[in-house]
Amino acid sequence: MTTAVQPDDLPPLPLKFTSIPEPKDDADTDRVSIPAVPPEVPTTPPLAPKKTSPNGTPSKTPLKSPFQSIPGASPLKAQAAQASPPELPALPAAATEVAAKPGKAEPEELEEASLGPKAEDIFLLARQQNFEVALKLLEAYPEFWLSQDEDGHSLLHWAALVGNKDFVDAGLVHRVPVDSVAKNLQTPLMWAVLRGHVAVARQLLAAKASLTAKDSLGATALMIAVQHKSYPSILLLMHRGKHIQAQLLGEGDKNGCTPAHWAAYKGDLTALKLLHYFKADLQVLDSAKMLPLHRAVCASQGSVVEFLVEHKSDLQARNHEGKSCMDIAAGKNDLHMQALLKRLVQKTPGPFGGGKVEPEDMEAGIKDKADDKATKKGGFFKGLMQDQAAHKIFPVFWLVCVSLAVFQYIMDIRKASYEVAPTTSFMFEMLVPVTLAVFTFVALGDPGKVPSRPQGNSGVEELMKALDTDAADIDPPDVNRLCTTTWVLKGLRTKYCVQTGACVEEFDHYCVWLNNTIGKANHRQFVGLAIVEFLTQVMHIRLCLLMATTLVPYTSFGQFIWGVLTGYPLLTLIVLVHCITAPWVFMLTLHQARLVMMNLTTNEMMNMHRYEHFWVVRQMATGHAHKSFRNPFNKATGSSRGAVPGRTAWTSGGTDNAEKSPGSRDLSGRGFRRLKPPSQVVEQRMECMDISGCTSGYQWFRLPDERLLLVALSLVAYVGAKGADYYAVLGVPRNADQGAIKKAYRSKSLEYHPDKCEGDKDECQTKFIEVSTAYEVLSDAEKRKVYDQHGEEGLKEGHQSNEQAKAMFRQFFGREPDGNVRIIRRGGQMMFQEEGEPGPKEDIYGDTNVTEMNKDLYNSQINDRIEPWIVQFYKPNNDASREAKEEYVKFADTFKDFLNVASVNCRQQREVCSKASINEFPAFRWFGEDKDSAPEVFDEGAANAKNLGKWANSLMPDYTQLLQEKHELRKWLDNVKGPHIILFTDKSASPPMWKALSREFKNRTALATVPRCDKTGVFKPPLQREYDVKIPQVIRIDPLDDTGKVAEKFTLTLKKESIHLWLLKAIALGKKAGPQATFKELSKERLEAGDCGPTDSQFCFLWLKAGADAAVEEATRQLAQKYRTDPIKMMWANVELNPSILDAFGLHESDAMDFFVALRSKRSRFKVHSGLMRFAELDAFVDGVLSGGPLEQKLQVPKIEL
Known part of the structure; x- marks a missing residue:
């Protein structure tokens, strides 16, 4: 082929x-x-x-x-x-x-x-x-x-x-x-x-x-x-x-x-069904007398094999070598395919097989006798759920329970019930027939099936006509909306149900208790059934409890319970069943009510991550794409309340899915409103962080207790917004009088007096100012009234400040709290003289991701640094410094996980700035890992977040390897010890997060970057094509393969903390697994470096391959894995490119044979494996050589040359 x-x-x-x-x-x-x-x-x-x-x-x-x-x-x-x-x-x-x-x-x-x-x-x-x-x-x-x-x-x-x-x-x-x-x-x-x-x-x-x-x-x-x-x-x-x-x-x-052979081999069931729709011959033989069925078995395509057998492909047919499908699967050692074929053979009686597999078996996945063990292993209930015939047990059980409840009511309690609880009795007698009527309607009614369409007048023809028009270029039809079983074009809410064997409009779920699907035609009745059923059970429970207290005299609780159990056992049993089922029915009712308010179906709630029309991709201000939830069937919160999902009869503006015939749907498959889901899903930071805030129609997604938590948090936020609690600062109740407040102030001021404080002087100074501020407010009746009503914010709006508290501080200590003003006493007067220029002196990066440094912190973190820092030197009274604050904070927020970002207030830390030779403000310095290296000066133009980010990224230490070609990858895998982790990115170099991780995991992992990858997947560079990854993506490589094979993909959000934990796990797994297996190509460079050369005393096991035999390659890889702890080399050489290597061993070139050779280069001795090229035989050969088996033959040349 x-x-x-x-x-x-x-x-x-x-x-x-x-x-x-x-x-x-x-x-x-x-x-x-x-x-x-x-x-x-x-x-x-x-x-x-x-x-x-x-x-x-x-x-x-x-x-x-x-x-x-x-x-x-x-x-x-x-x-x-x-x-x-x-x-x-x-x-x-x-x-x-x-x-x-x-x-x-x-x-x-x-x-x-x-x-x-x-x-x-x-x-x-x-x-x-x-x-x-x-x-x-x-x-x-x-x-x-x-x-x-x-x-x-x-x-x-x-x-x-x-x-x-x-x-x-x-x-x-x-x-x-x-x-x-x-x-x-x-x-x-x-x-x-x-x-x-x-x-x-x-x-x-x-x-x-x-x-x-x-x-x-x-x-x-x-x-x-x-x-x-x-x-x-x-x-x-x-x-x-x-x-x-x-x-x-x-x-x-x-x-x-033929195309059918190719579709079978590729495992493309959709293409195969389309070809069968066009009456392609699925029994045609190719030149090797192989059916499409044989090709599917060769490629281990189980679903295609089942489809072909269903359409009468012969399981016993043999190719020109006389091999049947079972023989091919056995030759490939494909145990899964062998089990599938055995099951299909049992289902297809007859001397030649080829019988028809029942469609319900294919769709519902029903297990036959051959799978009894698997059913037992999954549990009894799981077996019932998988057996469609057993689904009838559930509605029968419900009807039996109803019958028993009615029988018990008539026989035991009806005579006296109208005297004890007439209203409850009447309600129960009315609700029971209503429940039975609604149950019968929902269980036996049509859920909204879309009739299958015949060949020649189906969705296939509509799609072909639409594709063959110019309108398809503007609004291309969605082929994925075609159901390849019923051949109808499905709407967004139309799904194929394997239980009913048909497409169901506005599919909600399959209810096993009703043995029917819930869809457009019976969803309202289903919601009503849940409500009526719950009310009926509540009425019956109440009636039974009231009658039990009437019929059985109460002397003690134990005697009462025993009397009910012995006198009315059926009543006890039914109440017990009610107590088990009523909460479940109540939760079902709540669930359906919640979905009605959100205008969603059960299927959409469970599988919304698979449906593109529920997600929109927005570009964030940071340049990243963000995937957020959007309910296209919900126009507004108000219009969706009380609306059944997608039902226009219940919704005022919730959806436009009007009553139309299935054939009149849009060919785009996007519903009647032509809802256009995003054509691509950008998989970079693609989770909606809070789904309740993604759309107005989705705000009631969270449970009631979560909403209560939200209210509580709002109250806490409101209380916090009022500012500091001055009563708590002084330790007095809110109704304390002036005497208590003054007494508390004296006690606290002495406790936190900076001259008497034995602890942290700075903390005591801060506490003293807080106590003074609190006393200033609470000792003044007018300020206290404003504070009690509006909190600290009310005082600020009234232009109140803590200047009096600072004045007290100056009176006590002769200086400002920030230490920049000293007091000079002349005569009996105090004169305040400022040290330095006028203007504010306070730090401006208080509650941000920028670390404010004093002298001690600067000496410990910068002068004795072991990791890089970026520091801004500024003056708070400098206009340029204040203007740069917002951009620097933005830069710090971006690089907070990758880099240490700090600032120094040169009005407070003059000695630090003087030693750093800072003359202009703001000034930015990069302090590298080497504490003896001179700092780098920022001169990249305007001090905005973008320029600072580029500058910092260019200076960040990068211990990753940049890979672009396969030979670079192979060299990296061979020369660098793992675990080997690769980041595929569309950037031109390693991003900051990856550089930061490379520094943290230096000498512990091998990190590499494949740059300039294509997110769209159209123009893939070689390594992106090799591993077929989406961008961005992080993978762990097993270096055993020619270019390495993917051992694990990182599937979480690309955040530093997540990747950090994943790398730690990879290191732990590597230590647990022991040394890595090596399986390398014997290249000219390796030969010259001594591998398998005249001076190499180790055993070299060489696979001399004439082509690319996947089975032999897998066997040799397994050998390398098994003997990875032994001092041997497992290598391969391509004899087509290096025929001289055969001459060295006295072998002759063969078009159909590979060789496996054990070589002791230093002794020029070797031995050729003469058995089958399978793992068991090769393993025995290697074990024999390592156990002391002789190497009988001698090299024909002094040394191997390539």
Whole structure:
């Protein structure tokens, strides 16, 4: 099965597929040979098929730089789009000619050609997506429209790849062949459907692009669309090719594999169902006589296997090697697939299998006898929930309970009940039939099923028609709204219920007690049933208790209980059942009432994290994206109260889901209001911190006790807002008289007198001022009245201050509290003289993330520092210092977790500022980790948060490794001890948080950064493609693989404290696991460094691989893991690139054989493993060698050379 989108891990026929050629720029090697084009880095187009290794893997040849094909050319930066550039840009001259013209060129022509652009320049712009400049050049030089790059791709290819409609239009107008083929025979249509650019594909098809064209490996456009899960492209191609649908579905690649084979192998059940809808043959054989079922088994695609067996695929069919599906699964040692196949075989009786699996088994996941053990393991109740037939037990149990309650009421208490509690009896007799009637209606009624639609008149046809119109470019239809079981287009609240086997409008949940789904047609009745049921149970409990006290005489509590138990056992049993079920029914009623107020369904409450239309992405002021909750069905809080979710009959403006037929829904699948969920979900700090504040319609999400807590906190905040409690300061009650206040003041003033205080002088000084201020207010009747009514804020509004308290301080101690004013006594008078310039002297960064430093703190933290600090020197009476405060606080808030931010008040700490040689204010200094190093001076322009952040980030110590290419990653994994942690970011360098963590975990973990990643996932750099991560993302790497494999992904919010704990866990796991396993390539550099060289006395176990056999590679990795504590080396070498290594061991090149060799280089002795290349056999071989087994053979050369 071969196409340009062949997976890398597919071996050759007969069991697996032949591999595909890799692109020259290593882009998307896991899927396709068409490169992803970064916006500013030109890349090369796909190559023609390369020579593959015997097992179908492309040869690992060195990749060529994209500029090597254009000698002398330099990359052009992507230019911003302009309305009309004033002149054409100057382009680098390329040394290669576009096309050789017949005859000799005149010197003038050569000179003119050297001054103008070359075809390579145009293609360079196209690869950079700079189509506007390319169009301007092509207007001046239209002869380049028909040019091709070195691999035969036309400009139409590159425009189709990125979906540029205008450039495609221009190319078609200038008669660029719509089916122009590259060296690998790929057409622009193939490149368009690869990325799902339906608009461009529609343009090309309108220009008569061929639907049946094949590339060099036999892939058609439909096959490529299937391989890349481009469902809109599949529907468009099938709509345009409706007259040749059978041909499109039956076309096979060079291995005879059809789109159905590819969909099965990829595990794409949606694509397979669409192909089956178009009547694709699911029993077709490829060249290896393999069904799509065989391909699904090869790829361990369980859901696809079940679907194919349901549609009569033969489980006993054998391929050309005579292997059945069970044999293939056993050969892969796939225990899960073997268990699934055994279960399906038991369900498909007959000599050849292929019987039909019941749909209900597929949908509901019902377990048969083969799964009895699993059912028992999950518990009895879990087994009942999984068995659809057993669901009838629950409504039957409810009816039995009702019958017993009615029987007990009639037989035991009805005669006397009207005398004891006539109203309660009457209510009970009225509510019971009402409850039964509503229960019957809800249990047996239609929940709002949407009828399934037949082929030819379903949502598929509507989607195809919508995709094939220009309106789809503005508001594209949402293919995900298509139900592939009933073929209807679902609204936002329409869900497929596996229990009922149909789509249900406004699906709420499946109720096991009713054995029915709750949806649009019965949700009101369900809420009413919950209310009536609870009232009925309460009435019956009250009636039973009243009658028990009447029928059984009370002498003592024990005798009364015994009398009720023995005299009326049925009554006791029913009351006990009521006490168990009534609270549950009450909570159900509250839950439904809460959802009604919030205009949500139970399903939406449970799964809202999966539904994009409930979340909006907003850009915060910090530049980060923030995902917040929004209920699109709730227009306002007032209009949603009392509204059943999505029911217009109960809602005044809550939603616009009017009564329409299912077929009249918007093709966008976004409901009748065309609600537009965000097209992308930015996964950077994407949690809504407080969901109750995300939207007005969602404010009652929190429980009542939480609302009470909110009220309590509000009261506390109100009390706190009144300011200091002066009564508490003096220690007197609020009704204390003046004598008590004066007495308390004298006692407190003596206690906190700075001259008599034995503790902290500064604290005593502060307390003394507080006591003096409190006495000043409470000793004055008018001020006390204002304070009692309005608190401290009322005094401030009345322009009251604590100047009198400061005056007392001056009288006692002869100086100001801040120490900057001294008092001079002349004659009998006191004169106040200020030391220094006038103006405020107090610190301005009190309640912020900026640390205010005095002399002692500065000496301990700065002069004797062990970590970096950034310090601002300021004067509070300096205008520039006050203006810089807000920006510096903003900077401190951003860097508080990554950096120590401090300030020094030079009006109070003059000695500190003098020693630091501070002459201008404000002044910013960076003090690095080395305490002997001179501080760095800020001179980056305006002292705003942005400039300070850039300056600090540039100076922060960075112990991370910057990785961009795979060879850099491999070198880092080999040379740096782990755990190995990598951050993938769209920034150009390591962010501050990552630098701070690298300093904290220096010599404990290995941190690296992969910069310039693409959040959209379109233009991925090599390492982002290698690990398929979203941006930003932190992962832990297991270095055992060629480029390392992902051992763990960090899934929490990217916050420093969370990552800090995660790194500590990674370190602990690493210590617990012991030494890391090593499995390295025997490269020329390692050989020269001594690994497996003539001086190496350790055993070297070499896997000499002729290709990429995944099973052998996994076995050797397991060996490396098992023997990681032994002094051996586990390495591999590619014999295709280094055939001389075979000569050293006297081996001959084989197209289908790998070798495993035990080598003792220092003794030039070795031994070749002769058994199977499986873990058990390889393990026995290694164990035998390490246990003293002889190495019989001698190297054929003095030393190995690569």
